[in-house]
Amino acid sequence: MKYLIIKDNKGSYWNGDEYKDIDKINKEDLLVLLNLAETEDFEMDTYNEKSLGNKAHQIIYKNINDKFSQFLKDKDKFSKEAEDLYKDAIKKYSVEVSDKSDEVEENIDFEEENQINAEDIPF
Numbered sequence: 001m002k003y004l005i006i007k008d009n010k011g012s013y014w015n016g017d018e019y020k021d022i023d024k025i026n027k028e029d030l031l032v033l034l035n036l037a038e039t040e041d042f043e044m045d046t047y048n049e050k051s052l053g054n055k056a057h058q059i060i061y062k063n064i065n066d067k068f069s070q071f072l073k074d075k076d077k078f079s080k081e082a083e084d085l086y087k088d089a090i091k092k093y094s095v096e097v098s099d100k101s102d103e104v105e106e107n108i109d110f111e112e113e114n115q116i117n118a119e120d121i122p123f
Helices: 027-039 055-093 097-107
Strands: 002-007 010-014 019-021
Touching: 002 027, 002 055, 010 027, 010 055, 027 055
Parallel strands: none
Antiparallel strands: 002 010, 010 019
8 A cells, every 4th residue: 555645746644544745744643654664565656856846745755755765675674683683582581381381390399297377477
């Protein structure tokens, strides 16, 4: 789906319900678009100064388009770096439940002499 479009000499973005003028975009909208760019098939119209009549739309659309183009280009690299960063920690702190469950049950020994009697508690 195209999330950034140029139509009728205006830049627009998809806010989840409809296309809105690019000069109305806020940080929450940018975050939503960034999350969509990470997970969805994210498309956008290529920036073309001549197809945008409004100077504000030209500046905003160009900046957003450039940043999202770079993000999409590096998306796989970011995923690989994040995976590598946490791979060692995940391996170190992961526990094989099936291997440890038998060991835990064998080590638990409730003998009568080791149990605490409620009368022995001083308070």
